[in-house]
Amino acid sequence: MEKTYKVTVARADEEKVRKAVAMINDKIKSYARFYTLKNVQDVMAMTALHFATSAVKYESELSYDSQHLERKLKDLNDLLDEQL
Numbered sequence: 001m002e003k004t005y006k007v008t009v010a011r012a013d014e015e016k017v018r019k020a021v022a023m024i025n026d027k028i029k030s031y032a033r034f035y036t037l038k039n040v041q042d043v044m045a046m047t048a049l050h051f052a053t054s055a056v057k058y059e060s061e062l063s064y065d066s067q068h069l070e071r072k073l074k075d076l077n078d079l080l081d082e083q084l
């Protein structure tokens with residue numbers, strides 16, 4: 001499944017893109033070995049689903065953390081207002 005795609009990225013993002021490519025390649029190899037899928041399309045679909053699920057999970061966790069932080073900051077602000 002070795003294929004090269006030429007993309008243009010900002011120099012600041014180059015390392016992130018290389019890391020993402022390595023992660024994708026590793027996951028493709030893992031699924032290809034573990035599930036012994038013969039169809040490249042199936043391996044790509046499993047890999048896409050893995051990373052999409054991870055993104056949704058982290059987005060949800062980030063949203064929770066952000067809401068939790070906002071609540072704590074509001075509580076702290078209320079406490080400071082009481083002291084002033």
